[in-house]
Amino acid sequence: MTRKLISIVTPCYNEEANIDELCQRINDVMSKLDYDYEHVFIDNCSTDGSIPKLRAIAAQDKRVKIILNARNFGHIRSPYHALLQVKGDACVLIASDLQDPPEMIEEFVKKWEAGFKTVLAVKPESEESPVMFFLRKTYYRFVSRISEVPLVQNATGAGLFDRAVLDILKKVDDPYPYFRGLLCEIGFPIATVPFKQPRRQRGITKNNFYTLYDIAMLGITNHSKVPLRLMVMGGGLLALVSLLMAFCFFVAKIIFWDSFQMGIAPLLISLFFFSSVQILFLGMLGEYIGSVHTQVRNMPLVVEAERVNFD
Structure with a gap:
């Protein structure tokens, strides 16, 4: 009997220092599960050594696949595009900065096997700046209250999505989506996996005031009048x-x-x-x-x- 395929999508931009550990930890997790997997990196035109490193890994492991963008298309569009390209029975989205621990994949799969088509990682606790964590929690609470559909508070964006969810997303045809909001609008019950988000160990965050403002306004304008x-x-x-x-x-x-x-x-x-x-x-x-x-x-x-x- 053919084993089911799980696609893992990792958006990447200047994460040379984290790629090796990320691939190894994902391989360790998937070796415990009775599924085949493909690991799709979508690189947003990195300027460090990320692309050569990804090419070297892909040459050794055909399960590792790479999409190289023509330019940096931002942290909203790039991962969403990759989700629509995979062929797995389910897809896991996980960041390359290791702040969403790859070991959560095992919990995602358990929720999926229990019948949930959407599983999201949520961070009720975080080792990031207390001020930033407070602002994020306040924002998600505010958006959830004014949104036309209830949103999952403190979701990081990481999670697992069934093929049925991905097929619906393909029909949406949104050129600038608020992904976490779309998942709630689809309407399938959403399981959550809580975790304490660790502090970034290597590299620097790519978020700044503008990118955070951009996604904040996107959540408001796309899901509330x-x-x-x-x-x-x-x-x-x-x-x-x-x-x-x-x-x-x-x-x-x-x-x-x-x-x-x-x-x-x-x-x-x-x-x-x-x-x-x-x-x-x-x-x-x-x-x-x-x-x-x-x-x-x-x-x-x-x-x-x-x-x-x-x-």
Whole structure:
């Protein structure tokens, strides 16, 4: 009887120091399981020695496959593209920085064998900066509350996805997806595997303020209309308050014509306040328009420069 195939996808960008250990630990885990496996690296145009190292590993082990991107397409599009290329009965997505321990794959598979089509790693604890961990938890709690579907809080993105889930994702045809949100929108029950995220041991994180802001806004604009509704209600409320304040000032001036002086300070304060609110609303509206623009352009997720060990 032919054994089932599990595809393992690892997005990679300048992770030369972690590749060898990652491959070895995944091989050790998969040797304990009664499944065949393929390990697909998708490299986002690394500038260090990652690509030569991947080529050397792939030359020795045909189960290791490589997709080389023509340029850096970002941390959102690249792994999603790789997920859609695999042929396994299930696919495991795991980062190359070793902060999602490969040993979790065994727990993922157990949940899959129990009937779950989607399994996600969640980190209720982390050795990262306490400030960053607090901000992440606060964000996920906020997005989950305003989202049209409940999201899995503290999910890292690592997990296992059944072939049925991957086939649905292929039909979605989203050029800039919020992957964790899509998994929840599909609707299959989601199992979670909690773990304490270790601190990165080698290399430096590729996330910065812009990339974190990008994925944060993507989660909001792709899965919630609440900010747009709040802008409408907030604008109406501010207009009502302004009208009431104007009426009060008018009455005060009529009653105390000679002694009441409104002064320049209230005018300046209200001018700056309403101007900042308008800029905030326009910026939020721009995020939604930008999301629509991305969908309308319908560009490919990535452009591949080369594939290695693919049939």
